[in-house]
Amino acid sequence: MHHLTDQQLEAYRAVTFRLRQELRLHSKEDALAFVQERGFVYFWPIKGILLPNLWSAVAGNRPVADAHDDPGHVTWGWKDQMLGTRQWYYAKILRGKATMIAPAGVPYFYALSENYGEPEQDYVQLYEDGLLSREAKLIYEALLREGALDTVALRRKIQMTS
Template identity: 55%
Template sequence: MTTLSAAQLKQYQEKTFRTTESARLRTPQQAVDFVNERGFIFFWPVKGVTMPSLWCSVAGDRPVADAHDDPGHTSWGWKDQMLDKRVWYYGRILRKRNTIISLQTVPFFYALSPNFGEPELEISDQYHAGQIPLEVKLIFEALLVKGPLDSIALRREAHLSGPNSNTPFNRALDILQRDFKVMPTGIAEVGTWKYAFVYDLTHRYHPELLDQSRYISENQARDHLVTTFFNSVGAASDKQVQSLFGWTQPETQKSIYRLIEKGLLSNYSQIGENSIFQYCLTSLLK
């Protein structure tokens, strides 16, 4: 049994999460570099999930502030500013939370998505097979026909403007983003708050993803994403990995075991004195 101290792990995560004062992000370009460095991060920290976030890399390791003038909310402006710059991929992906993914890492996510080269036909097949609700199909087809639309116009074009459509519309957008079919690509000054996302079809906004992901196998994609995750967090349990990516237990464990065989991860490391058994980067034990 190998032991990794809690202090050692905390020090590692402070470095990779950029939460110390000297390491925090201060410019939009530093934010882009950080995402490229980590592969994928959350926009805001997610309760119960250990992961780097844009908020904590700007504001430090503390909860998101309610005050709109908190300096940490600089991250909100950067996020909006970068939506149409094609410097990263943004959407509600992991745990249905806002996730920022580097353009180098997106193909590995895309390789695991239900996209095989003909999105227009695939959305119809998924609907008729009972795999997606009607609202998903309506939103996708509205964007396909009309081009990029802000959320208010999208609801109108998809015939989901009624008050009873709020939940189905939002649920459908979550599914479309999770499956890498639709993504926010800008901000429009519309509606009561003069603020709404503009959405577009992923394969139209990032057509290169089809070719970039074509020859990535499922095992290669999972192993790359798990490696990237551990490079950020240092140590985690298989349940944490499974919960984050939404994979089955066998898919998760097989990926972890392959990485153990390659020497990248160590099996069942004890973190601190509380007998918490997790996997960790082998390099942390040297």
């Protein structure tokens, strides 16, 4: 049996997580390809979780900058430009953290959820069991009717204001 050393594992991560300078992402097209290649990525690095994330693939393996003019924050624009395009699914999925999932991977995440049967019907059972709020039910029904919506459009459709 072959064992990876810590150095080999770090080298692998540096390549696949795009941490090396020459492999960094420079455009939203690069970001889209990265999400599709990895299947899913976090938006930000998560303390204690060694999984790929968009921030580090753009800015390198460093903390998220507080300064809004940091070049790494280009990720916000890419995320916002891609909302509603069905190029990736963006939500707080894993551990309640912002996650981007390639469309091909969405069924796998659904299969790993507590849902069963048909996605179009599972939410009704959750609502009837008191496990889904009225607001969540309205959101789900709007998404079933309209397809992918960004947050602003979704709030408008269900008449929910902040």
